[in-house]
Amino acid sequence: MSLSAPDSLSSFSRKRKAVVFLILFAFIGISVSLFPFDLIGGSPDVFASEAGGEEAAVETEAAEGAEAAEAAEEGTPVYQPAPKLTEADYPQISWINGRMLAWFAAQLHLWFAAFVLAVPIFVFIIEAIGMATKDERYDKMAYEFIKVSITAYSVTAVFGGLLTMTLIVFYPDFMKYMSSIFGSTMIAYALIFFAESASLYLYYYGWNAMKYGTWKWVHLSIGLVLNAVGTTLMFLANAWVTFMMSPHGVDVAGVFDGNVWHAIHNHLWNPINLHRFVANIAYGGSVVGAYAAYMFLSADTKEGKAHYDWMGYTANFIAIAALLPLPFAGYWLIAEVYAYSQQMGITAMGGVFAWLFILQAVLIGALFLSANYYLWCGMGRSPGAVRYTKYIKYIGFVIVTCFLVWFTPHTLILENWELEALGGQYHPFLGPLGIMPAKNTAVNIMLMSTFLSFLLYRRANKIPTVSWAAYGNAAQVAIFVAATVNIAVLGIYYGYFTNTVYKVASSVPQVASTLLVIASCMVIDVLMYRGAKDVGPFEWGKMPARSQYALFMLAVSFTWLMGLMGFIRSALRQHWHVYTVMRDSSPDAFTPSIAYAAKTVSVATIVFMAIIIFIFWLSQLGARKQAPQ
Amino acid sequence: MKIPKLLQFVIATLVAYFIFQAPYLFLGKPIPASLIIMYMFFSVVMILMVLTSSEESTQELVGPIKALVEDPSKALVRNVVFVIVPVIAAIITYNQVKPSLESPVELRSTHPAPPSKLKVYGKSYDMMTLENPYRKLEKEDPEKFREFVKEGGEVYFQNCFYCHGDKLYGRGHYGQGFDPRPLPFQGKDTIAQLQESFVFWRITTGGPGLPKEATPWKSAMPVWEDFLTEDEVWKVILFIYDYTENIPRSWE
Numbered sequence: 001m002s003l004s005a006p007d008s009l010s011s012f013s014r015k016r017k018a019v020v021f022l023i024l025f026a027f028i029g030i031s032v033s034l035f036p037f038d039l040i041g042g043s044p045d046v047f048a049s050e051a052g053g054e055e056a057a058v059e060t061e062a063a064e065g066a067e068a069a070e071a072a073e074e075g076t077p078v079y080q081p082a083p084k085l086t087e088a089d090y091p092q093i094s095w096i097n098g099r100m101l102a103w104f105a106a107q108l109h110l111w112f113a114a115f116v117l118a119v120p121i122f123v124f125i126i127e128a129i130g131m132a133t134k135d136e137r138y139d140k141m142a143y144e145f146i147k148v149s150i151t152a153y154s155v156t157a158v159f160g161g162l163l164t165m166t167l168i169v170f171y172p173d174f175m176k177y178m179s180s181i182f183g184s185t186m187i188a189y190a191l192i193f194f195a196e197s198a199s200l201y202l203y204y205y206g207w208n209a210m211k212y213g214t215w216k217w218v219h220l221s222i223g224l225v226l227n228a229v230g231t232t233l234m235f236l237a238n239a240w241v242t243f244m245m246s247p248h249g250v251d252v253a254g255v256f257d258g259n260v261w262h263a264i265h266n267h268l269w270n271p272i273n274l275h276r277f278v279a280n281i282a283y284g285g286s287v288v289g290a291y292a293a294y295m296f297l298s299a300d301t302k303e304g305k306a307h308y309d310w311m312g313y314t315a316n317f318i319a320i321a322a323l324l325p326l327p328f329a330g331y332w333l334i335a336e337v338y339a340y341s342q343q344m345g346i347t348a349m350g351g352v353f354a355w356l357f358i359l360q361a362v363l364i365g366a367l368f369l370s371a372n373y374y375l376w377c378g379m380g381r382s383p384g385a386v387r388y389t390k391y392i393k394y395i396g397f398v399i400v401t402c403f404l405v406w407f408t409p410h411t412l413i414l415e416n417w418e419l420e421a422l423g424g425q426y427h428p429f430l431g432p433l434g435i436m437p438a439k440n441t442a443v444n445i446m447l448m449s450t451f452l453s454f455l456l457y458r459r460a461n462k463i464p465t466v467s468w469a470a471y472g473n474a475a476q477v478a479i480f481v482a483a484t485v486n487i488a489v490l491g492i493y494y495g496y497f498t499n500t501v502y503k504v505a506s507s508v509p510q511v512a513s514t515l516l517v518i519a520s521c522m523v524i525d526v527l528m529y530r531g532a533k534d535v536g537p538f539e540w541g542k543m544p545a546r547s548q549y550a551l552f553m554l555a556v557s558f559t560w561l562m563g564l565m566g567f568i569r570s571a572l573r574q575h576w577h578v579y580t581v582m583r584d585s586s587p588d589a590f591t592p593s594i595a596y597a598a599k600t601v602s603v604a605t606i607v608f609m610a611i612i613i614f615i616f617w618l619s620q621l622g623a624r625k626q627a628p629q
Numbered sequence: 630m631k632i633p634k635l636l637q638f639v640i641a642t643l644v645a646y647f648i649f650q651a652p653y654l655f656l657g658k659p660i661p662a663s664l665i666i667m668y669m670f671f672s673v674v675m676i677l678m679v680l681t682s683s684e685e686s687t688q689e690l691v692g693p694i695k696a697l698v699e700d701p702s703k704a705l706v707r708n709v710v711f712v713i714v715p716v717i718a719a720i721i722t723y724n725q726v727k728p729s730l731e732s733p734v735e736l737r738s739t740h741p742a743p744p745s746k747l748k749v750y751g752k753s754y755d756m757m758t759l760e761n762p763y764r765k766l767e768k769e770d771p772e773k774f775r776e777f778v779k780e781g782g783e784v785y786f787q788n789c790f791y792c793h794g795d796k797l798y799g800r801g802h803y804g805q806g807f808d809p810r811p812l813p814f815q816g817k818d819t820i821a822q823l824q825e826s827f828v829f830w831r832i833t834t835g836g837p838g839l840p841k842e843a844t845p846w847k848s849a850m851p852v853w854e855d856f857l858t859e860d861e862v863w864k865v866i867l868f869i870y871d872y873t874e875n876i877p878r879s880w881e
Contacts, residue, residue, distance in 0.1 A: 342757060342824070343742045350740030350822070365671065369678065376682035393679045400675035404668055410818065413663040413734050416808070421659055424799045424810045428658055431818045496817040500878040544684060580745070 079180065082254025082582035083173050090586040091170060098170030099588035100600070105166050107563055107604045108611075109159035111283075113237075114276070114562070116156050117230045118284025119149035120203070122318050124223040131216060141311055143207050148291050149284075150204050151615045153197075171586070174577045181249070181256045181263050182240055189236050192229050199226040231277065238272045239264035245573055246340045247581050254581040267340045271333040278322055278329050283558050285319030287612060290555035293548035294616045296541075306541035312551055313378060313540075319554060320371045320450065324518065327364075327443050328511050335504065337572065341579070344572045353568045354411060355594055360568075361407035361439075363561040368446055370553040372399060375453045377547035382461030384535025391456060398449045402442040410434025437495020440507045444487045444514045448480065451518050455525060462532040472528040476521045483513040559608055563601035571597070634680055634690040645672040663734070732808075741840050743826070749833040749854045759826035761863050764877070774867070781868030784861045792849070797873055807849050814869045821875040828866050828877075832857075 083089075092098070123142045130138030167175050179186055203222045210219035247254075249262030256263070292312035299305045338345030347353060376392050379385035408430055414422065422428070432438060455476075466472070487510050494506035573579045575589045583589075592600070632640070649668050653659035660668070681687040697703055697710060747754040766774040786795075792811040794801040799813030814820050820828060830838070836848030853862060870877055 341745070342827075343745055345742075346740055346827075347742035351742045354740070362667070362671075369671075369674065373678045373682070376678070380683055389683055392682050396675050396679040400672055403671060403675075407667065408664065411740075412661050414661050415734055416731055418659050418661045419808065419810065421653070421657060424813050426813060426816065426818065427660070428816075429652055430660065430664070431816060435818045435822060499876045500821065544687070546681065546687075 077258065079256040079258065082177055082250075082578060084583065085173055085585040087585055087587055089173050091172065092587075093169075097588070098166065099586065102163065102166045102170060103600060104604055104607075105159055105163035107566065107601070108608055109156060109163050110566060111559060111562065111608050112152050112156035112159060113234070114280040114283050115287050116149045116153045116200075117234055118280035118282075119145055119288065120200070120223060120226050120230060121281055122284065123149075124220070124227055126314070127220055127223060131220065137310070139211070141307075141314065144311065145288055145315075146204050146207070148288060148615065148619055150200070151618055152612075153200060155611060155615070171577070174582065174584075177254070177578075177582060178240065178243075182243070182260065184260055185236050185239065185264065189233060192233050192236070195229045196226065196233055199229060234276060234280075235269075235273055236264075238276060239266070239269055241570070242266050242268040242272050244576075244578050245337075245344075245569070247578050250578075250581060252581070254578065268333070268336055271329075271336045275326075275329040275333045278326050279562070282319050282322035282326055283562065285315050285317075285322060286551075286555040286558045289315035289319055289551040290612070291315075291616050291619075293551035294613070295620075296543070296548050297545060298620070302541060305543075306539075309381075309541045309543050312543075312548065316371065316374050316551060316554065319558075320454070323367060323371070324447055324451070325515075327447070331440075331507060331511075344579075347574070348568055348572055350410075352591065353571070353594075355409065356564055356568055356597070358407055358409050359598065360561060360565055363557050363564070364443075365403040365406055365446075366557045367554060367561070368399060368403065368450055370550045370557065372396075372450055372453045374547055374550045374554075375457045377544055377550070378457055379460045380544070381539050381542050382535065383537070384462065385457075385460035388456040388460055392453075395449050395453055395456075399446055402446040402449070405433050405438050405442040406446065408433040408438075432496060435495075437491045437503055437506070440510055441487055441491030441495070444491075444510050445484060447514050448483065448517050451521070452480070455521060458525065459529060459532075461535050461538050462529050463535060464528050464532050466528055466530070469528055472524050476524055479517055479520055483517045486510075486513045555612075556605065556609060560601065560605045563605055564598065567597050567601055633693070634686060635693045638676055638680055638690065641676045642669075642673055645669065645676070740822075743830045744840065747826075747830050747833070750859050754826075754829075756826050756830065759829065761825040761829070761866055761877070763863055763867055764825065777864050778867045778871045781861075781864035781866070782872070784857065784865040785868050788853070788857065789865065797869060809847060811850075814873050814875070816873075817875070819875075820870065820873065821878065823878055825863075825866050825870075825877045828869075829862060832862050832865070833859075 090098070123146045126138050126142040126145070130136065130142060199222055203219070203226050206219060206222065210216060210222075243249075243263050243266050246267035247263075248266035249257050249259060249264075251257070289312050292308045292315050296305055296308035296312055299308055334345070334348065337348060349357060372395070376389075379389060410431065411425065411434070412418075412427060412430070414425070419425075426434075464472070490506045490510050490513075494502045496503075571591055574591055575584050576582065577584045646669060649660050649665050680690045697707055743756050745756055747756055747759070763774065763777050766777065785793075790801055792801040792804040792807070793799055793814065794804060794811075797814040799811045799815075801811065804811040812819065831850070833852070833854040835850040835852040835854075836846055837852055839846040839848060857865070
């Protein structure tokens, strides 16, 4: 199957129009991407200039002074300090818990937003692969991916609207303060949302109309614009939430310096940007994987099963490929949290939220287990896989051992007799496993083991024909062994026998070792299996139903994980709307217990999964036609 | 001899359980039950994952179970199993829910977050920048540093060792009577994780200085601000790091 252009679409005038269209979209895309930053630059008509902002901040300290009044008369914005609120400043509605509603709306909005922002990223890539390989299956799959996200897009907007309304109704002074700083970006956000909607609908509805020739390039360009505006939207929203955690561009009283770029570019903005960008891709992959599993299980033809099996495999691949670097992005984020505030860092990792991180570890482990299990079951598609199945038990042993280390807590829950026997709170043998060097070592080895599962899956049905295959295998084994030794030595020696500075720093070469293994072994494998012989016919669709539940498990684990970790990130502020600047004085300004938070997130997860399954069902419904009566 | 998959499952599960019980059986240091449950759950999950990774293996694993339920010739075994399994479940359930005189286990935050500002000795300290004033002597004047460490040791043995112990393991004479026990300073996973400012905060404000997030705190740690000078606190911190051969956490 090829993507050759029908004659009707290949005329010169069509091409010329397509080129014009392409240029127009590129222009719109660039304009939209730059738009908020133009505003951020500090147009004097809209905002106080940087210098003016500084003046305004000084003047506000003597807000009642004559200079401030004069400045106000001259039209220079005078920024107010963060208000000191009382309980009376928070409107109450007797039958609604405002905080809970805001929590639910924000959480559901975020899950759907993560999904709808991520899907176009890999749809764009898959579409490009389809164009490059001229294999129409990729195009079909990419179209199906984006189809799933279209319904979710409107749900995202619904929950975004609900969140905004909830915040305005229940937290009006907070919203007023935030909009006094970020008002311009909020307007920009709304405008970019138009661009996002326009490009998404064009991208989806124009898929078949722009399928061949130059029009396909136009379509791909629309996808690029869609991703540019989507990512910009996320970065803007990230600026608001990270400002609440690590405020910048304001003084200790919360007086804004007038330069919105300062407020956006706060300490945690970039770490969150990176973490969310990567996590969204992994999350989007997992949800689409769940869709493929749903369709696989309900497919009643061999072709249907084969198609959705392939789709599930691809989605799982995307999820895992993005999952591999995610712990490192998370590590950077939490290191920056520590660097910004020791109080926040310890609250997260050693203090009140430490046990939520144990839950996090369990769920991340569940992700690895699901991913590996799916790959192992997938080896059943290949007749040649029998050569490698004997290694599964060893990989399983390494993964579960690392997993147990990964979630072993430092602070144990002890019964009295256990406390008596141990003589103290810390376990003499398990204690060292409860701190980061052990976790870092375990997670790196777990990542490499998952990659090894992928390598075995990849070569399951192939026999290399190159003369140097034995050397290639030996090199791969040597790389794995060397990296494992390196990671273990770095973890044990630098983690426990040197200064903490080296302890934290040693995580970087550990990560580098893992990435080196993945990159070098992949290169060797690709070269080694070029022109390889097939052992037998590879059978898409030959997958047991239980493997599809592993895909569901992946999506549920991701969702739950994001909810719990999102709660920690947000709750690190404790009783502050804006950390150390604007206090939350509402009746609900308490830090929930772990059980309370876990139950809330769990209920939200169930609601999300129910809506997602409804969306899956809707996508099936759209394809059905009622027979005439 | 090929071991049937179901038997493999049973053996692997028992081996895992034995490994987790070994620290208690051989060394008297139990892995807490709360953790063993989690360890066993994921070990069993992994064993099942490995055994069901291929269709043939899955059929071999579930085959005897299916036969037990469906095969008419296995009626006697079936009836025995159908009695034994619920009885075992009932015993486990009973042991889980029966009334106990044990105080309930509770989750305790042993590393509560420090405040951003600490107010002791009539002064306000910024916790982000607070440093041990004598730490720099370790390089600049090692002789003086050793002298201060020795003085810190005297402070320790006059005040702290009753609870934290002579070897700093947290097992002093009085410490045996406390729940939670006094924290140990030995090991690479205790004070090596902390900045000296954190330790200064914990010593000077003691149990009553713990933040609300650590409630219900039951720490018996006195407010040492009332008994030791600032100078003595910094010196005793030097001593506990020096004695345990730990290096305080730092950022550079």
